Amino acid sequence: MNIMLFVAITAIIIFGVPLAWTMTVAAIALALYLSFQLLNPNLEPGNAVAATLFFASGIVATVVARRTMTILAQKTFLLELRDRSRVAELADANARLERLARTDPLTGIANRRWMMETLNRLWSGGLNCRGCAMLMCDIDEFKKLNDHLGHAEGDRCLVKVAGIIQSSVNGERDHVARYGGEEFLVVLPGADEREAIATAERIRKSVEAASLPNPASRVGPYVTLSIGVANQPPDKEFISPEQLQNAADAALYLAKQAGRNCVSLHQPGEAGT
Template sequence: MDIQESAVLTRQMTASTRTQLQAPDSAIMTEVEHLLARRTRDIRLKGELSRLFQERFWPRTAKIIRAWMTWVALLDVLTLGLNAILLPKAITVSMLLPASILPPAAIACAFIWKRPRAFWLQRISLIAGMFLILLSVALVGVSAGGEFYERHLNIMLFVAITAIIIFSIPLAWTVMVASIALGLYLVFQVLNPGLANGSAVAATLFFASGIVATVVARRTMTILAQKTFLLELRDRSRVAELADANAQLERLARTDALTGIANRRWMMETLDRLWSDGMKSRSCAMLMCDIDEFKKLNDHLGHPEGDRCLVKVAGIIQSSVRRNRDHVARYGGEEFLVVLPGVDEREAVAVAERIRESVEAASLPNPASRVSPYVTLSIGVAAHSPDDETIFPEQLQNQADAALYLAKQDGRNRIVLHKPDAPST
């Protein structure tokens, strides 16, 4: 994998990181910062932010509602069974019909909230379910009469309060549940033969204060949850930006700033990785390429022209190797190191010749050169086969460097293959 593919991989990893973090876009982040700058009690989520909030918390809300509905239905059945044991038969029979309203209503609501459905359907099911549940509790007391009348109306309010507290639903829904509970309480208290109308209204107002306080508490809890969500969005955005910056720094640390190909550090890490993966037991070749008379090119044409030459030569070398397998790096100055995994001596020399000929054919000017009026390359080649003794990347690189030295001695613009019996330099 060359440095261009490494850069592509880095971008893909960064994109993957962004996806996992779900970093919002700039428009949403502007709104997030605007809301966080306001007082907590003034936070109101609208549009896309409201949708994201619901998407984030709605599954948990649905799970809570399902559990609440299931337990309410179960407790209703258990209570009715205990009443059958403890209370006179006539009272139990009177409770039976109104009590039978609750379990089907609760189970139906739990079923609708079992998976995501249309928003309007969930709203209607919850409001209708709560109405039937509260009505059932109240009617049980009304049917039994006596002490059960007032007791079950209070139980109905308790059921409503627990639902308001634990259901993280929109404020309008919460107010509707509270209104249903208070409305039912007022109606049945007015109809209570043992209670004057004034006392019924007074009792309703008393319980209304508790219900209103509960609704306000629920609203405060929702606002705090929304603020936490906004802070989470901001943190995700900042983490995503930091991941981008780190990926960019990582890419820059492994890229030669002038030519855009890998630098020496990246190549050393790549060699360590290749040898750790078992390259020492497979064929591999290295090419050490050096631009002939590069100092004279810089002195005669200037450093800007020298930089352009390096960029063009780097591009030629990069385009002359296998994109998905070979590795090219600027090793230092005017030197380039090419690593060819799975390549023997003959193939390595062929690649080196292709690179040398391509550079020469590019006719890049070097008028002060004693080799040619155009830029040329000298290349040292070293190859390792599975039958050879174990060799480390530093040794193979030294062999390629020694072959390059011989190519320079022999007149430049040529390729020299390292031979094991060749004298060391």
């Protein structure tokens, strides 16, 4: 009998027995102990009751210990759940901050800072050895669009142009960023001169075909792009990303001088090299 009771009490303490079952087992154990004590012919009733009370104190201590362990386990679980939730929230907040740090909030594409970091990383990885092209894209007469139609329409124009440029390049290889204001920088890793010009023309024609209104523009009634192209072949002298970008800027200036809504290729010896 004592062995059975010892096993029952040990099971209550060690295993996660619910409180209701703990009380049930405790009550059954106490009743059995009292019954066996009263039926024992060698014990007087007073001694049997005293022994039962002593046993009951042990049962009560067992129930209290089980209840305390249950409460502690629940608190531990809740604390772990809270900590996991906080870690997940922190990771999500960090991810949002990372996206904000590298994304232009208006257009949703990469910003200038992220593009510069990407260029430096690509150059460090040997991109200059494989060749690269840059396109500097500028919306023609954008200030007139803002002044005539309002800044809200100007913002919508920037968003649509950014989407057109993004959809006109190879998303798995190429990089597009809003460089500032109405300018966009496109990086084409591994592209040669022919591919760079073809990509620039595809972007320019797609923007023109979108027929986004710009009634005050001297170029035409719709939004157009001027694009400067600079290319570094893999067999030429290596230059820095800043130098290649300056070359694309110089080509863009020539496109503006040529009447806008066109693509201009940077030639060696021009300003910006």
